[in-house]
Amino acid sequence: MKxxxxxxIDIGGTSLVxxxxxxxxxxxxxxxxxSTYPERGPEDAVKRIASMAEDVIEQxxxxxxxxxxxxxxxxxxxxxxxxxxQGLIFTTPNLGWDGFPIRSRISSELKLPxxxxxxxxxATFGEWWLxxxxxxxxxxxxxxxxxxGGGYIERGRxxxxxxxxxxxxxxxxxxxxxxxxACGNRGCLEAYASGPNIASRARDALTxxxxxxxxxxxxxxxxxxTAETVYDALLDGDAxxxxxxxxxxxxxxxxxxxxxxxxxxxxxxxxxxxxxxxxYLLDPLRESLSNRAFSSAVDACxxxxxxxxxxxxxxxxxxxxxxxxxx
Amino acid sequence: MKxxxxxxIDIGGTSLVxxxxxxxxxxxxxxxxxSTYPERGPEDAVKRIASMAEDVIEQxxxxxxxxxxxxxxxxxxxxxxxxxxQGLIFTTPNLGWDGFPIRSRISSELKLPxxxxxxxxxATFGEWWLxxxxxxxxxxxxxxxxxxGGGYIERGRxxxxxxxxxxxxxxxxxxxxxxxxACGNRGCLEAYASGPNIASRARDALTxxxxxxxxxxxxxxxxxxTAETVYDALLDGDAxxxxxxxxxxxxxxxxxxxxxxxxxxxxxxxxxxxxxxxxYLLDPLRESLSNRAFSSAVDACxxxxxxxxxxxxxxxxxxxxxxxxxx
Numbered sequence: 242m243k244x245x246x247x248x249x250i251d252i253g254g255t256s257l258v259x260x261x262x263x264x265x266x267x268x269x270x271x272x273x274x275x276s277t278y279p280e281r282g283p284e285d286a287v288k289r290i291a292s293m294a295e296d297v298i299e300q301x302x303x304x305x306x307x308x309x310x311x312x313x314x315x316x317x318x319x320x321x322x323x324x325x326x327q328g329l330i331f332t333t334p335n336l337g338w339d340g341f342p343i344r345s346r347i348s349s350e351l352k353l354p355x356x357x358x359x360x361x362x363x364a365t366f367g368e369w370w371l372x373x374x375x376x377x378x379x380x381x382x383x384x385x386x387x388x389x390g391g392g393y394i395e396r397g398r399x400x401x402x403x404x405x406x407x408x409x410x411x412x413x414x415x416x417x418x419x420x421x422x423a424c425g426n427r428g429c430l431e432a433y434a435s436g437p438n439i440a441s442r443a444r445d446a447l448t449x450x451x452x453x454x455x456x457x458x459x460x461x462x463x464x465x466x467t468a469e470t471v472y473d474a475l476l477d478g479d480a481x482x483x484x485x486x487x488x489x490x491x492x493x494x495x496x497x498x499x500x501x502x503x504x505x506x507x508x509x510x511x512x513x514x515x516x517x518x519x520x521y522l523l524d525p526l527r528e529s530l531s532n533r534a535f536s537s538a539v540d541a542c543x544x545x546x547x548x549x550x551x552x553x554x555x556x557x558x559x560x561x562x563x564x565x566x567x568x
Numbered sequence: 569m570k571x572x573x574x575x576x577i578d579i580g581g582t583s584l585v586x587x588x589x590x591x592x593x594x595x596x597x598x599x600x601x602x603s604t605y606p607e608r609g610p611e612d613a614v615k616r617i618a619s620m621a622e623d624v625i626e627q628x629x630x631x632x633x634x635x636x637x638x639x640x641x642x643x644x645x646x647x648x649x650x651x652x653x654q655g656l657i658f659t660t661p662n663l664g665w666d667g668f669p670i671r672s673r674i675s676s677e678l679k680l681p682x683x684x685x686x687x688x689x690x691a692t693f694g695e696w697w698l699x700x701x702x703x704x705x706x707x708x709x710x711x712x713x714x715x716x717g718g719g720y721i722e723r724g725r726x727x728x729x730x731x732x733x734x735x736x737x738x739x740x741x742x743x744x745x746x747x748x749x750a751c752g753n754r755g756c757l758e759a760y761a762s763g764p765n766i767a768s769r770a771r772d773a774l775t776x777x778x779x780x781x782x783x784x785x786x787x788x789x790x791x792x793x794t795a796e797t798v799y800d801a802l803l804d805g806d807a808x809x810x811x812x813x814x815x816x817x818x819x820x821x822x823x824x825x826x827x828x829x830x831x832x833x834x835x836x837x838x839x840x841x842x843x844x845x846x847x848y849l850l851d852p853l854r855e856s857l858s859n860r861a862f863s864s865a866v867d868a869c870x871x872x873x874x875x876x877x878x879x880x881x882x883x884x885x886x887x888x889x890x891x892x893x894x895x
Contacts, residue, residue: 400722402706402831403832403834404867406829406862406864407865412829413826413830414742414826415741415743417743417822426859426860495741502737503736503827503830504729504734504830506729506730534739537649537731538731538733538734540731542730
C-alpha cells in the first residue's frame with residue numbers, strides 16, 4: 242500500500258475520536274476527540290468528524306512532512322449492528338442514527354476510501370495490531386460497557402460471519418430461565434454483567450435491605466447508581482460493591498467458558514474501559530471459567546487486560562482499513 | 569498430491585469403519601465395518617483395523633487398478649478429547665483407551681502417513697467435502713448421540729483451537745443453575761439434549777406419572793429406555809415422546825442460538841445419526857433459535873440435515889488427511 246498514514250475514527254455514544262495511525266503500525270500521531278451529541282443527528286457528527294480529521298491530517302503532515310496523498314484511507318468503528326456490505330448503521334440504541342450510510346458519507350466528505358466495522362471488532366483488532374495481543378494466533382476480545390461485545394481474530398483476520406454479525410457475546414444465553422434482557426430474551430450474559438445491569442443488581446440488593454455506602458453516594462436516589470458508582474464504592478472498601486463486582490466476574494466467566502469451549506483461543510483480552518477494572522475481575526473470572534471450561538482449553542488460554550484502554554477502538558478502526566486493503 | 573486414494577478410519581464406541589475414498593473426492597470405494605469391542609483394548613482394535621484396511625486396499629486396487637502407492641495416507645477419526653500434536657487419545661469414556669498413541673500405531677501398522685482428528689470434526693468435514701454442505705463458506709456441524717459435539721469449518725479449514733479442543737458444543741452452559749451434567753457442571757447443553765439425557769428426562773416424566781407407551785415398550789424397566797426408544801415411541805404416536813423430542817429440539821435451539829450469535833455461520837448441518845430425526849427436530853429447533861439469536865444472523869443461516877448419515881465420519885476422516893496435506 243502506498244502512503245504512510247491511515248485515519249482511524251471511533252464513533253461512540255459518548256465521544257468521537259479521530260487519529261492518524263502509521264500504516265505500518267505504531268503510535269497514533271495527532272488524536273482529536275469531542276462529545277458525540279448523538280441527538281444532533283448523524284450529518285452534524287459527520288461534519289464535525291470531517292473537521293477533526295482535517296486538523297489531524299494537517300498536524301500530521303506538518304510534523305512528519307509529505308502531502309495529503311500520504312493518507313491512504315479511513316477506517317471507521319461504530320456501535321453495531323451494522324450492514325457491512327452497504328456500510329450502513331442498522332440500529333444503534335446509543336446513537337439513534339438508524340439506516341444512516343455512515344461509510345459513504347465519511348468517505349465522500351474526506352475524499353478517501355473508507356472501511357466500516359463495529360466498535361468491539363475494532364477495539365479487539367487494535368489490541369491485536371498494536372496492543373496486548375500482538376502475535377496472538379487466535380484471540381477473543383471482550384468489551385464491557387453499556388453492552389457486552391467482543392471480537393474474534395484468527396491468524397490476523399477478524400471473524401465477521403455470514404451477515405457481519407459474528408461475536409455478539411452479550412446476547413449469548415447463560416441461563417434460559419434467567420433475568421429478562423433488554424433484547425426480549427431471558428438470561429443473556431448482558432442481562433447480568435453489562436454496566437446498567439451491574440447497577441440494576443446493586444439497586445435490587447439495596448431494595449431488599451443490603452447495607453452499603455452506595456445509597457449515600459447517590460444521596461438516596463438509587464436510579465443514579467451506575468457501574469462506575471459501584472466500582473468507586475469498591476475502591477472505597479464497600480463490601481456489597483466488592484461482592485457485586487466479584488459476581489459480575491463470575492458471570493462473565495460463565496459466558497467466556499462457552500467461548501473457550503467453542504473457540505479454544507490462545508488469549509482473551511479485556512478491551513476498552515473495562516481493562517482498568519482488571520485487577521478486580523481477572524481472578525474470579527478465571528476461577529469461574531476454570532470450573533466450567535475444559536482444562537486443556539483453559540490451560541491454553543491467557544486472560545489479560547488490554548494495554549490500550551482509551552485508544553484500542555480508534556487504532557483498531559485504522560488497522561481494519563489497512564488489513565482489509567491487504568487482504 | 570500423488571496417488572488416487574486415501575483411507576478413512578472411523579473409530580466409534582460401537583463400530584470401526586474403514587473406507588477408501590478418492591483423493592479428489594467422490595464416493596468411497598470398498599467400505600468395511602465391524603464391532604469395536606473396546607474392552608479388548610486398543611491393540612486388538614488396531615490389528616483388526618489394519619486387517620480391514622488391507623482388505624479395502626486390495627479390493628480397491630483389484631477394481632480400479634494401480635499399485636499400493638496409489639494410497640497416499642490414512643485419516644483417523646476418534647472420539648475426543650485428543651492430543652492432536654502427539655496423536656494420542658487423552659480420555660475416552662466410550663473406549664477407555666486413555667493415553668493410547670492411536671495415530672502412530674495405525675500409521676506404522678499400515679506403513680502410511682496418518683492424520684488424527686476427533687469424530688465430530690471429521691463428520692462435519694465429511695458433510696462439507698462431499699455431503700450436504702459443499703461449498704459452504706462458514707459451516708457449523710452438530711452431532712447428537714451419547715454426547716453432543718460438533719465442528720466449525722471456515723473457508724474449508726477446520727477450527728481446531730489453541731489446544732485442539734475447539735467446538736465442544738455439548739459442554740456450553742445454557743443454564744448455570746440447571747441440570748447436573750456428567751462433566752461435573754450444571755446446565756450444559758449435553759445435560760439436557762444428549763441421547764442419555766433424553767432418556768433420563770423420559771424417566772423423570774414417567775416417574776412423576778406421565779402416561780406413555782414407553783413403560784410398556786421396556787416392560788416396566790425404565791432403565792432400558794434409550795433415546796431410540798423415545799424416537800420409536802414418537803413414530804408410534806406417543807404424545808410424551810413427541811413432547812420430549814420437541815423440548816430437545818428447543819433446548820438444542822438455545823445452544824445453537826449461542827453458536828449463531830458467536831459464529832454467524834452460513835449453515836448448520838445436523839451430522840450423523842441425528843440427521844435421520846431431522847423432520848421432527850428442525851422446525852422446533854429453528855423456532856427456538858429464532859427467538860434467541862439476532863434476526864440478521866438467523867436469516868443468514870440455513871439449517872439442514874446431513875446427507876451422509878452413516879458415512880460422514882469415515883469420509884471426513886479421509887478428507888481431513890487430504891486437507892491437512894494440502895495446507
